[in-house]
Amino acid sequence: MALPGRPHWSMDVNLKQLSRMLELSQTTVSRALNGYPEVAEETRRRVVDAARRHGYRPNPSARRLATGKAGMIGYVMPTGASVDIDPHFVEFLSGLGDYARTHELDLTLSPSTIEDEEMTYRRIVANKQVDAVYVSSPRPRDARIALLNDLGIPFIVHGRSEGLDFDYPFLDIDNEAAFHEAARLLIQLGHRRIALINGNADQTFAIHRERGLRRALAAGGVELPPHRVRAMPMTEENGYRAASDFLAARERPTAIVCSSLLMTLGVTRALRDAGLSVPGDVSLIAHDDVFPFLKPENFPVPLATTRSSIRAAGQRIAERLAARIAGVEDGARGEVWAVDLVVRASVAQVKG
Amino acid sequence: MALPGRPHWSMDVNLKQLSRMLELSQTTVSRALNGYPEVAEETRRRVVDAARRHGYRPNPSARRLATGKAGMIGYVMPTGASVDIDPHFVEFLSGLGDYARTHELDLTLSPSTIEDEEMTYRRIVANKQVDAVYVSSPRPRDARIALLNDLGIPFIVHGRSEGLDFDYPFLDIDNEAAFHEAARLLIQLGHRRIALINGNADQTFAIHRERGLRRALAAGGVELPPHRVRAMPMTEENGYRAASDFLAARERPTAIVCSSLLMTLGVTRALRDAGLSVPGDVSLIAHDDVFPFLKPENFPVPLATTRSSIRAAGQRIAERLAARIAGVEDGARGEVWAVDLVVRASVAQVKG
DNA sequence: GCCGAAATTCAAAGCGCTTTGACTGGCGGC
DNA sequence: GCCGCCAGTCAAAGCGCTTTGAATTTCGGC
Numbered sequence: 001m002a003l004p005g006r007p008h009w010s011m012d013v014n015l016k017q018l019s020r021m022l023e024l025s026q027t028t029v030s031r032a033l034n035g036y037p038e039v040a041e042e043t044r045r046r047v048v049d050a051a052r053r054h055g056y057r058p059n060p061s062a063r064r065l066a067t068g069k070a071g072m073i074g075y076v077m078p079t080g081a082s083v084d085i086d087p088h089f090v091e092f093l094s095g096l097g098d099y100a101r102t103h104e105l106d107l108t109l110s111p112s113t114i115e116d117e118e119m120t121y122r123r124i125v126a127n128k129q130v131d132a133v134y135v136s137s138p139r140p141r142d143a144r145i146a147l148l149n150d151l152g153i154p155f156i157v158h159g160r161s162e163g164l165d166f167d168y169p170f171l172d173i174d175n176e177a178a179f180h181e182a183a184r185l186l187i188q189l190g191h192r193r194i195a196l197i198n199g200n201a202d203q204t205f206a207i208h209r210e211r212g213l214r215r216a217l218a219a220g221g222v223e224l225p226p227h228r229v230r231a232m233p234m235t236e237e238n239g240y241r242a243a244s245d246f247l248a249a250r251e252r253p254t255a256i257v258c259s260s261l262l263m264t265l266g267v268t269r270a271l272r273d274a275g276l277s278v279p280g281d282v283s284l285i286a287h288d289d290v291f292p293f294l295k296p297e298n299f300p301v302p303l304a305t306t307r308s309s310i311r312a313a314g315q316r317i318a319e320r321l322a323a324r325i326a327g328v329e330d331g332a333r334g335e336v337w338a339v340d341l342v343v344r345a346s347v348a349q350v351k352g
Numbered sequence: 353m354a355l356p357g358r359p360h361w362s363m364d365v366n367l368k369q370l371s372r373m374l375e376l377s378q379t380t381v382s383r384a385l386n387g388y389p390e391v392a393e394e395t396r397r398r399v400v401d402a403a404r405r406h407g408y409r410p411n412p413s414a415r416r417l418a419t420g421k422a423g424m425i426g427y428v429m430p431t432g433a434s435v436d437i438d439p440h441f442v443e444f445l446s447g448l449g450d451y452a453r454t455h456e457l458d459l460t461l462s463p464s465t466i467e468d469e470e471m472t473y474r475r476i477v478a479n480k481q482v483d484a485v486y487v488s489s490p491r492p493r494d495a496r497i498a499l500l501n502d503l504g505i506p507f508i509v510h511g512r513s514e515g516l517d518f519d520y521p522f523l524d525i526d527n528e529a530a531f532h533e534a535a536r537l538l539i540q541l542g543h544r545r546i547a548l549i550n551g552n553a554d555q556t557f558a559i560h561r562e563r564g565l566r567r568a569l570a571a572g573g574v575e576l577p578p579h580r581v582r583a584m585p586m587t588e589e590n591g592y593r594a595a596s597d598f599l600a601a602r603e604r605p606t607a608i609v610c611s612s613l614l615m616t617l618g619v620t621r622a623l624r625d626a627g628l629s630v631p632g633d634v635s636l637i638a639h640d641d642v643f644p645f646l647k648p649e650n651f652p653v654p655l656a657t658t659r660s661s662i663r664a665a666g667q668r669i670a671e672r673l674a675a676r677i678a679g680v681e682d683g684a685r686g687e688v689w690a691v692d693l694v695v696r697a698s699v700a701q702v703k704g
Numbered sequence: 705g706c707c708g709a710a711a712t713t714c715a716a717a718g719c720g721c722t723t724t725g726a727c728t729g730g731c732g733g734c
Numbered sequence: 735g736c737c738g739c740c741a742g743t744c745a746a747a748g749c750g751c752t753t754t755g756a757a758t759t760t761c762g763g764c
Contacts, residue, residue: 014750025714030752040712060479061416062750065719070413072460079449084644090437097431097463106481108424109459111449127412129458235645262645265617269652292436293587293614300621366720377744382722392742414720417749 013054022050033058064128072108073100073321074130076120076144079111084233086137087262088289088310092158095314096134103322118147125151131325134158134317138170139202154324156317160204160334167332169324171317175205175287176212178306178339179257182285183216185304185341186255190350191283192222195253197242197263201231209259209287228253239266247274247282254350255283261294261303268300279348288342302344308337365406374402385410416480424460425452425673426482428472428496431463436585438489439614440641440662444510447666448486455674470499477503483677486510486669490522491554506676508669512556512686519684521676523669527557527639528564530658530691531609534637535568537656537693538607542702543635544574547605549594549615553583561611561639580605591618599626599634606702607635613646613655620652631700640694654696660689 019029024047032039032047033056039047050056064070073096077085093107100107108130112120121144124130132154135144142161145168149155157170186194196213199206210229217224227249230242239258246253247270258264264286271282278284278301288296288305296303316335323329371381376399384391384399385408391399402408416422425448429437445459452459460482464472473496476482484506487496494513497520501507509522538546548565551558562581569576579601582594591610598605599622610616616638623634630636630653640648640657648655668687675681 015752016750026751027715027753028713031713034752038712043712057475057478059417059750060481061413061422062719063752064413065411065417065721066750066752068719077445077449079446079453081450083446085442085446085449087439087442087643087645090439090442093429093461094431094435094437097429097437097461098433101431101463101465101468106476107461107463109445109449109461111453111459113453116453123409124458127409129412237645237647237650240650265646266650269650272652291439293439293585293589294617295589298589298592298618298621300624367722368720378721379723379745380743383743386722390742395742411720414749415722417751418720418722420749 013056014059015056018051018054018056021054022047068128069325070129070131071104072106072130073318074108074110074124074133075136076117076124076133077109077111078114078117080113083114086234087291089136091289091291091310092136092314095309095311095316096318097314098311099315099318099322103318105318105322117144121147122151125153132156132321134321138204140204140207142204154321156320156324158313158317160208162204162207167334169320169329169331169333171313171320171335171337172205173308173313173337173339175208175339176215178212178287178308178341179209180212180216181339181341182257182304182306183213184220185343185347186257186283186285187216187220187222189255189283189347191255192350193228193251193253194222194224194255194257195228195246196224196230197239197256197258197267198229198231199234199259206231206259213257234260234263236262236266236269239263240270241266243267243270244273247271247276253282255285255347258284258286261286261288261291261296261305264299264303265294272300278346280351283348283350284346287339296342297344299346301346304344304347305342307340307342313337365408366411367408370403370406370408373406374399420480421677422481422483423456424458424482425670426460426462426476426485427488428469428476428485429461429463430466430469432465435466438586439643441488443641443643443662444488444666447661447663447668448670449666450663451667451670451674455670457670457674469496473499474503477505484508484673486673490556492556492559494556506673508672508676510665510669512560514556514559519686521672521681521683521685523665523672523687523689524557525660525665525689525691527560527691528567530564530639530660530693531561532564532568533691533693534609534656534658535565536572537695537699538609538635538637539568539572539574541607541635541699543607544702545580545603545605546574546576546607546609547580547598548576548582549591549608549610549619550581550583551586551611558583558611565609586612586615588614588618588621591615592622593618595619595622596625599623599628605634607637607699610636610638613638613640613643613648613657616651616655617646624652630698632703635700635702636698648694649696651698653698656696656699657694659692659694665689 015026019026029047032044110120110124135157138157138159138161140161141163145161149168160170160172198210214224232238258267276282285304288307289310296305320329367378371378381399384396462472462476487509490509490511490513492513493515497513501520512522512524550562566576584590610619628634637656640659641662648657672681
């Protein structure tokens with residue numbers, strides 16, 4: 001591949017050179033390009049034009065060194081031999097990227113073990129590697145949030161924490177209402193033995209979902225005994241295990257609410273193994289984060305879901321992060337998205 | 353949260369300050385820390401010790417500006433409303449992160465549309481934002497590889513391209529051999545009508561898999577007519593469609609080889625819909641990238657697979673990338689990993 | 705026709721690090 | 735006793751940008 005005449009953005013000119021060509025000082029050129037007011041309009045035009053023609057692009061390292069701004073969003077990514085990144089992360093990333101792409105923002109992933117997490121946050125902040133960070137999968141009293149709050153770097157939490165004695169900016173979906181609705185529907189259909197298969201118990205979203213479910217059940221005068229609740233990482237295998245346990249009980253549930261599509265895969269397998277049908281024997285509702293590669297309508301029996309696009313959340317978070325970096329957004333604004341309840345064939349009136 | 357006595361790595365000391373404390377020049381301190389030989393051992397000890405005590409951490413921006421080294425691995429992430437990031441990416445990322453974490457390497461994701469891809473690569477290289485990049489999902493004659501080769505930045509391709517007139521470093525699994533083996537097994541078991549459900553036809557891995565399959569079939573004197581091959585994005589839905597088509601044909605296949613577990617989910621659904629059993633009516637072999645959240649042994653009938661951990665590949669690529677950055681590895685070394693064929697209950701002797 | 709303010713522009717000082725080139729002192733060799 | 739050399743050390747120059755503080759020009763007003 002021959003070099004096709006040095007494409008003009010190939011960064012072969014720096015500020016000094018550019019200013020020399022224009023017979024202006026670096027100061028003026030810099031200001032012209034960064035939109036400062038004290039530059040004559042005529043001059044600015046000349047500068048901007050020349051910059052484009054020569055494909056001038058400020059060196060980010062230099063700029064960062066001088067200003068402290070990085071043009072980067074940071075994410076501390078949990079890793080470790082036994083740590084699995086949530087597959088939801090990919091979809092979230094798609095959304096984040098979608099927005100970031102159009103705003104010259106890159107994303108820095110800093111892998112870290114859980115133990116080193118705090119140190120990693122401190123490092124990326126102290127180093128000014130990133131202008132803002134986002135936090136995912138928050139737990140109650142999440143130490144990361146308190147830390148970032150102290151550190152004073154712009155951040156947004158995807159999800160919510162609880163038990164913190166200060167407010168912070170977040171974007172969350174209304175998990176409680178979602179599962180409340182789901183449970184209410186089941187109760188209306190006459191279900192009394194309802195089971196919950198949830199994500200990890202230390203995650204706020206799981207807590208909220210259980211809370212919503214319980215609230216609806218309580219309102220309907222229905223019990224939720226401990227043996228009808230499971231909370232674990234959201235894999236197919238765990239879904240299978242949990243459901244198998246439920247189904248083996250003397251009084252098996254007539255409905256199962258599940259926190260993830262992947263787990264529900266395991267649930268349907270368990271049902272099949274047990275020779276039970278959906279929704280004849282057991283009704284099913286799951287939460288759907290809207291993956292392109294696995295759709296609830298394509299389950300053996302189309303699956304009723306509480307639905308919220310995790311990708312859209314990624315976009316929105318990028319947008320808000322950008323706004324915070326620019327200083328346009330501040331304060332501890334929390335944003336809670338409503339969740340759709342999508343009824344499909346997997347729920348039915350309870351039998352008998 | 354009260355500040356717990358300013359943890360010592362909070363980057364409140366820079367090189368100048370540190371050298372002043374030690375009553376040494378910045379030069380010497382810098383050299384001592386970076387392991388240059390012309391520093392007295394005694395001095396080095398003092399310096400290293402003081403650096404640790406004061407939690408000195410070089411400012412990456414400054415270092416980058418001075419050296420051009422970034423301490424970052426880059427990835428140009430395809431995004432767009434209709435672009436879905438491959439869920440495999442998460443697992444790969446876990447592996448990459450696993451290694452990167454222990455080597456002070458961060459990862460920069462630069463979201464980009466397909467059209468802007470080349471420009472994005474050029475930008476991150478020109479800006480010295482990253483020391484090395486990796487390329488995933490290569491296609492034949494992949495323009496990105498040619499570009500990076502020209503640009504002269506260290507890179508590694510995860511997978512392979514074909515039809516390029518130069519060599520380049522890559523890490524790939526032996527997709528051809530894997531599917532060759534799979535097909536050979538099926539032929540040994542008497543299968544003659546074998547179908548293939550593949551990933552996107554423009555991906556090299558898909559091409560290699562089909563090639564391996566064809567080779568084995570040819571050797572066994574078996575045909576692979578076009579109507580028994582499908583190539584499409586690897587979603588559950590597409591797996592279902594492809595399998596449904598196959599099963600609706602006059603002469604339905606007695607065995608299906610599938611490029612992904614996610615697709616195979618759809619395949620088993622189609623089989624169920626058609627009232628067919630595995631392996632009684634149809635044998636199944638799929639490729640398994642080893643996801644924690646979906647395991648072949650947990651399929652309704654345990655699924656035979658060609659297996660290779662995509663996570664391990666991520667680790668290895670990070671390792672090699674680091675080696676290239678350090679100048680320890682160079683040249684166009686290609687690495688091809690063997691793939692295990694794991695036989696499980698989903699394959700059987702053909703009926704009749 | 706002169707003055708001070710407003711409008712532009714500039715030179716130079718950083719940002720925190722690496723690296724070049726020069727400068728010490730101590731030591732063996734003749 | 736002098737020279738050359740080597741091990742250590744240092745001051746200073748850059749990396750490419752922003753920003754401060756000062757200099758220059760312009761211009762309305764009297």
